[in-house]
Amino acid sequence: MESKHLPKTIEFNRPAKYKALRRLGAGACGETVLIHDENMDCYFVAKKYSPFFSQSESPADFLALFDRFNYEARILFRLNHPNIVRVYSYYDYKEHHTAYILMEYIEGDNIVEFSRRNPSMLDAIFEKVIDGFAHLEGKNILHRDIRPLNILVDKGGNPKIIDFGFGKRLEDASEDAGKSISLNWWCETPPEFVRSIYDFQTEVYFVGKLFEQIITEEGLSGFKYIKIVAAMCERNRDKRYKAFSEVKSAVIAGQFEELSFSHEETRTYRTFANSLCYIIASIDPSTKYERDHDKIIASLEVIYRRSMLEENVPQPNKIASTFVQGSFKYWTSRTFETETLRDFLSMLKSLPPDKQSIVLENLLTRLDSVERTKPKPDLDDDIPF
Template identity: 85%
Template sequence: MESKLLPKTIEFNRPAKYKALKRLGAGACGETVLIHDENMDCYFVAKKYSPVFAQSESPDDFSELLTRFNYEARILFRLNHPNIVRVYSYYDYREFHTAYILMEYIDGENIVDFTRRNPSMLDNIFEKIIDGFSHLEEKNILHRDIRPLNILVDQIGNPKIIDFGFGKRLEDVHEDAGKSITLNWWCETPPEFSRSIYDFQTEVYFVGKLFEQIITEEGLSGFKYLKLVRTMCERNRDKRFKTFSEVKNAVIAGQFEELSFSPEETRAYRSFANTLSYIISSIDPSTKYERDHDKITPGLDAIYRQSMLEENVPRPNRIASVFIRGSFKYYTNHPFETEILKNFLSTLKSLPPDKQSIVLENLLTRLDAVQRTKPKPDLDDDIPF
């Protein structure tokens, strides 16, 4: 049977129609509207791009602003995290000098108002917010407008980071860092603003100040992560957490102390972590880590099946590749016993999800201690290689 070629362009001539319900807000860049998809019976938020400050600009300048709006929407479209507002689609009406972003609707209230009524839930909210900002950091995206109104909490206590109107990739921030620094901030700004610095360590500061404000105003002296928040708010950058990944690891470490691991579980983890660290010589500074359990366990499973009859795992760099997404150097003469892999894999599978997360974060912290070096363009035959 002859197959037909797909058309170069697929056009749906029955576009979805939405019923506008109410205006949710308006700002310098336009307005947001609550809409309802009658066909799917779902609520969404439509953000219309109609910047006040661009009305006096030339058509070319306006087109450039619209292009940047599209670029930022594309960045956010790739984010998928339970504590970050989801962007579903982008509608470009350049011929009418506007565009729309279709986003998830969060039926909730800002974090300050929610916590005032539910102070006992702040510990859990803090953990989820740190996880959300850690995800943004992993994707190299700065929010740049952290304030109470931009963190909503739904009816069941799940927080969502919203409003990325100022969001930028880290590599693009140098172009207009001043926009973040000159915002009308709601709290004391960090000292690095005097040097035109805005980075992830700055975002750590503002998230810390947000929780500091809530703790102080509500008198929540029993807040579980009070010590971490104080370190996040340090004005001295040398004493402040540098990244959200560090804060997340500190949260995990605190949970580790509360959960008991058997001697056998601890021994299996330490043998695996020690051996993995032993075979790795150095890691590229730009390298990211794999944090998805659904990818890590099958990856280790496959390596074990291919090595279970051997005393040592052939090419142990494959084990490192399960956790390291990027370049690294390793020693070829350092063995990795198959029994160590077997015991760790068996232990990992037997643990509940919260303990699996603790084991993984501890392992990634161990990898963070490995030397960080850029790979040389011309490699020689010496080991490690």
């Protein structure tokens, strides 16, 4: 069968129709409108190019602003990150002196308003905002208009960086740096503005100042990353983080430092893990593990209550069954000290959920090292049950 030639141009003659719901805002290039796709039952934001021009401005001014609008669409279309607004399509009606950017609708508030009502979520919001700007940095894109209104947070606490009307790729930005420097900034500007410098280190400064404002106004002395924010706000560029990649590394280091375990916690875990692996002879290759913290703790509590007056747990296979959800064989001649179970259970209950997850994942990794085939029958006196 002869295949048909692929046409040079593919044109869909049934464009989607959207229902306009309400205006969301306006800027230098035009306005944004909330729309609804009736067919797909989805909400979008349509950013329309409709700038205000005075009679003194020329067609060249229109074309320059139109090109900037088109440039914003091209920048955003290439980005795909959970903390950066998504662009889905671009409609060019240059012959009618307009264009539209169809983008993700974010139902939420600006970062300052959201944090004011949800101060306990600021740590996680900070981590995600830094991750978003690190992604932009990795793509060599400067936002150039960092302010509270341009970082929205949805109802689930997920921040989104929006409005790239001033955005530029770094190689295109040097000749245009003055536009950002001359903006009516909401905070004290960094000293490099005097030398007409605007780079990623400058953006680090503005993101830092934004979080500094939230921390100060809300009195959030317990904010996890206060020292990092202080370093981001340094007016001395030699002391300030040079890039978001450095800030992200500091955040990750801080997370792991907070999740570190004491010597006693490590000893308790290792004693329990060694004892557990000591009593198990083999595990069926198809067996899965229990990962629910609450179920594991509840099961271990029952076993301990029934063994707390004994030197050793009478049925150590019950401990293994807490973690191993399937077939396994264990050694009847090997013991599991009740004190080891008590100490591990006490430690596990005292840990926050993220550290509980680390303990359990490490324990399951240890179980992965246990023999995965059935033990041989010639094991003398030490025969598995």
